[in-house]
Amino acid sequence: MDNIQLLISGLANGCVYGLIALGFVLIYKATEAVNFAQGDFMMLGAFVTIGLTNTEYMGLPFWLALPISLGLMAGLGYLLDRLIIRRMFGESQTSVVILTIALGFVIRFVAGLIWGHEPQTLQNPLAGKEVRFGGLVLGMEDVAVIVVTLLLTWALYVFFSKTKLGLAMQGASQNQLAAYYMGIPVKRVQGFIWALAGAVAAVAGILFAAKGSVDPNTGLMGIKAFAAAVIGGFGSLPGALAGGLIVGVIEPFASRYIAAGYSQVAPYALLLAVLIFRPHGLFSQVRVKKV
């Protein structure tokens, strides 16, 4: 029974990783750029919601604050693309990576200025409720996290594989110039995907802040989510979720069954192993590059 309990809490954690990883993958899938600031986006999304709902700040009702913060984060994502990322058109992938790392620094700094460096929790209607299922006791937040993540992954998956806009995005990433010739508004598509990634980050942030506490350095968790995305194979939405779940589940089991000190190594050791044996992740989408 303990193991099942561990498994569920691991899954809930893994879903948050998966959600951040989804943000990475969204941007990667549509623009072939990697947004290292995605973890910091999540942190910012959490803080924006805290700023809107918590009684010591604005004290809006939770269900009103939710769409506002989603909208704000989507707007921020769009603005970032419009003002900064779009200028990087035609530059190398590595410089975009470095740019987003720098963006992460700035976001962390700004969040620290506005909300301070103390850990804070989101006051939400789900807090403290439990679901009893057989002998299991699950936190309502854990259940919410799992359900929301599954729904979101499914929706995004359908969006990318079925809708016209989703296919346009994939086209834009596979060959920018050809997509442009085909009449796809590549720049607008890019702006839209950054907005979407901002909203997904806000969802991840809200769920994370409801489960635990956030401080400006929470964004560094993005590294773990990055590991999740790589394990799943960049560019695959179900892969990102699977990678997140793997990392999330490994953590509690490692800390229970492996000696302390070795346990926190586990996710990264797994990452290295995956990279060595399957260099493009478990759900790989890359074949040998041809001239």
Added chain:
Amino acid sequence: MRIIFKTDYMQDIRPWKDGYQLSLYLILLAVMIAAPWWLDMFYLGELTNVLVWAIAGLGLMILTGHTGQASLGHAAFLAIGCYANVILLEAGVPFLLAFPLAGILTGVIGATIAIPALRLHGIYLAIFTLALSILMDDIIVLAEPITGGVAGKFISGVDIFGLTIDRWGTPTYFYWLVLVVTVLVTLGYINLLRAPLGRSFIAVRDSEVSAQAMGVDIARTKTISFGISCAVTGWAGALMGLYAGAFNNETFSVVISIQLLMMIVIGGLGSIHGAFFGAIVIGFLPQFLSISKEYVGALFGGDTVAIPGLEFGVFGMILIAFILFEPMGIYGRWLKIRTFFELFPFYRKDMFKRQKSYLKTERLR
């Protein structure tokens, strides 16, 4: 405007273009050697720090700037170099032997790590090295019998032929030691770039496919590049350990890795000057910020304003500005300014314009 009149094939591969350029660098060297006489002790220490960072930057520049392999994990190699040096010294090995050995050991470890990393490109390599850097922290804690774990290790000074070199006791000697290492590494780097090996590094950076077609063994080249890069970084780490005096698992964290990569981007990727310019920015930014905070505080008649995390925020903003407006870094800007004056009034805005490449994916599904 100088025109270099070539009369000899050797002129093409000589490390300096003409006597004028050579004399400039010799003057710079003389000024640097004389630094203890024209700088006070505090700024001499800061200058030493800048030089140590510059060595680390040169190490990473070989790999990222000239071979095109982005590494977010070089702090791990700083750590290996630092610990190897101190452990050898504690075992009674003289410094003149321990120091080179520490670098070589780091290089061998780096080349070994490179072998599984050879199949990785771009972001996958970046995340691989990032994971290494994170793991190194835990490995140092786990290997407590050798590394001292969380408590860390201490080192006071080293002896070279009976001369005590200590960061605090004899800062002048320590500065000269660092300067000698910097000069040697820089000369080695210049020589590397005009040798076939260095040229094959650049070929791999510019296009792996065409490098392969030209007969460059990609796997071998990348492995050697990793090895050399890590060796230089290891020396920088050893000097950093001597400079800090005390260090533990958190001294060489992931943040240092990221800072190192950003430093060479600000300085200018793919140029030796870039490593030095970047190191100057990294080294003096904290001082500059604290001085300007005092100034701003005095201006508004209050105490100094304390803003946590300001350093990284400003650093990030500088970096964003550079990537957007001057992707070639400080050295690129300097080249443009110099060309402007050399060609006056014939300089044109698009002289340094690069061909844009539109994106094609490597994913096929």
